Amino acid sequence: MAEPRRDLDRSSPMPLWAQMLDDLRKRLEAGDFDDSFPSELTLVAEYGVSRNTVREVVRRLRAEGTVLAARGKRPRLNRAIRQPLGAFYSLYESIEAAGLRERSVVRSVAVRKSAAVSRRLQLPSDTPLLCIDRVRLAGDEPLATDRAYLPEDRARPLLGADLSSGSLYEHLAERAGLRLTGAEETLSATTATALQARELEVVPGAPLLSIERLGRAGKEPIEWRRTLVRADRFVLVTQFSLEQGPEGPYSLHLTRT
Amino acid sequence: MAEPRRDLDRSSPMPLWAQMLDDLRKRLEAGDFDDSFPSELTLVAEYGVSRNTVREVVRRLRAEGTVLAARGKRPRLNRAIRQPLGAFYSLYESIEAAGLRERSVVRSVAVRKSAAVSRRLQLPSDTPLLCIDRVRLAGDEPLATDRAYLPEDRARPLLGADLSSGSLYEHLAERAGLRLTGAEETLSATTATALQARELEVVPGAPLLSIERLGRAGKEPIEWRRTLVRADRFVLVTQFSLEQGPEGPYSLHLTRT
DNA sequence: ACTAATTTGTTCGTATGTATG
DNA sequence: ACATACATACGAACAAATTAG
Numbered sequence: 001m002a003e004p005r006r007d008l009d010r011s012s013p014m015p016l017w018a019q020m021l022d023d024l025r026k027r028l029e030a031g032d033f034d035d036s037f038p039s040e041l042t043l044v045a046e047y048g049v050s051r052n053t054v055r056e057v058v059r060r061l062r063a064e065g066t067v068l069a070a071r072g073k074r075p076r077l078n079r080a081i082r083q084p085l086g087a088f089y090s091l092y093e094s095i096e097a098a099g100l101r102e103r104s105v106v107r108s109v110a111v112r113k114s115a116a117v118s119r120r121l122q123l124p125s126d127t128p129l130l131c132i133d134r135v136r137l138a139g140d141e142p143l144a145t146d147r148a149y150l151p152e153d154r155a156r157p158l159l160g161a162d163l164s165s166g167s168l169y170e171h172l173a174e175r176a177g178l179r180l181t182g183a184e185e186t187l188s189a190t191t192a193t194a195l196q197a198r199e200l201e202v203v204p205g206a207p208l209l210s211i212e213r214l215g216r217a218g219k220e221p222i223e224w225r226r227t228l229v230r231a232d233r234f235v236l237v238t239q240f241s242l243e244q245g246p247e248g249p250y251s252l253h254l255t256r257t
Numbered sequence: 258m259a260e261p262r263r264d265l266d267r268s269s270p271m272p273l274w275a276q277m278l279d280d281l282r283k284r285l286e287a288g289d290f291d292d293s294f295p296s297e298l299t300l301v302a303e304y305g306v307s308r309n310t311v312r313e314v315v316r317r318l319r320a321e322g323t324v325l326a327a328r329g330k331r332p333r334l335n336r337a338i339r340q341p342l343g344a345f346y347s348l349y350e351s352i353e354a355a356g357l358r359e360r361s362v363v364r365s366v367a368v369r370k371s372a373a374v375s376r377r378l379q380l381p382s383d384t385p386l387l388c389i390d391r392v393r394l395a396g397d398e399p400l401a402t403d404r405a406y407l408p409e410d411r412a413r414p415l416l417g418a419d420l421s422s423g424s425l426y427e428h429l430a431e432r433a434g435l436r437l438t439g440a441e442e443t444l445s446a447t448t449a450t451a452l453q454a455r456e457l458e459v460v461p462g463a464p465l466l467s468i469e470r471l472g473r474a475g476k477e478p479i480e481w482r483r484t485l486v487r488a489d490r491f492v493l494v495t496q497f498s499l500e501q502g503p504e505g506p507y508s509l510h511l512t513r514t
Numbered sequence: 515a516c517t518a519a520t521t522t523g524t525t526c527g528t529a530t531g532t533a534t535g
Numbered sequence: 536a537c538a539t540a541c542a543t544a545c546g547a548a549c550a551a552a553t554t555a556g
Contacts, residue, residue, distance in 0.1 A: 189488035190446070205462050208446055234445075235444060236443070236445070237441065
């Protein structure tokens, strides 16, 4: 075997398990572990830490749904539902997961100021914000409209990017080196205005799911977004469990109807 | 001190941490720990188990939001948001949390059969189901309509109960000894039909949040429910975090607007 | 302002049980 | 039956944050 033995910095203020988690996430993104995942004892040997520490790491990957593991079985990746944020909904992911091509019509990308949005982002009211306005398509049909505001100084690298496809979060990670680590979402229902109806190709008054999200990278608010989704084409599915089982008591995902 | 030392059954097939968790939940319901909560080492002494085992228990109580703890601070109960299910939304809880009186108009409680609902509950299609039809009021205004189906043989104790107030889950726990441990929810948006509009006192076509829930106690499906909530009075708020912090990466709650 | 006590956080080590293949 | 892999449980030690005095 002679696994390459991955070293951790024991003098770092960052816990071993956190370093390990970072490293494993990188390897996951790089596509090591093609569907399989190392066992706990393998990780013990590979990183030279105790099993308790390994379990601290694996617990988190399991809670996210990234890794599936059970007694006796060989641990494997959860390819079914990819969760780039490990958490709630990514329109891009769910469209692709439904076997449809995701595409966006970028209606505008501009720098502007908005006191209301700045307030939600907990920034000074005159902060320049990058405002990205898109209509999201699933297959050939419009599915949602989406307006995202990001602090211009952090999101500047997105200005030249092709945002006509793909998850905004992936673009953010690739180009700006920003990874969201948390968010607060507000879900509600509305009905389509005449303008919204035209954009989404539904009749005025049609039910829409409204999703407002404040995304954070650590403590720093990174994004405020409002998405209006056609309710006839999407539902949100969540599940949770207080089961005493080993699988963490949480697991959120979303499905297309 | 001489704490009364609570004994666990080491020959039981149930893990020590699960027994401990059950016991602590009972004590929580009974109202021991008035706002405070025992420290890990206290629990070690009290239950005669190792600290690892205690942490296994406390981790779950923290993930639910029941217990708040942090280095140095004395652990305390989270009285802010009560989460009887530890998880997603309870209309009753959120109305009360908003400082309003929750009340229900019970429109009908009847035993009937429904092949469609039975299928969702994974029961034979001719299973008798207790069907509870309510209009939920917050303060004096209607807020939601709610129809729940439960297997009649499990929910029979509810037949004589006064369901005009309180969480259905509490009634279930008190009278039928059933505690939900997991659920799957489907969220969507709709618009009010004429009938629904009359019941909810909104105009026809008004936006409604539709919440369908399949509730489970262990493996056993216990409830299928559909709730239609006035979108002008309620939004769902969720938050999550992949933070490396000790507090689990999950925490769902809901707030009234 | 400082110290001591308390409490959780992290990490190590070890051992045994149980489910799967 | 056997190996693998997670589940549970014990023990111990030190670090870091907070609070009490």
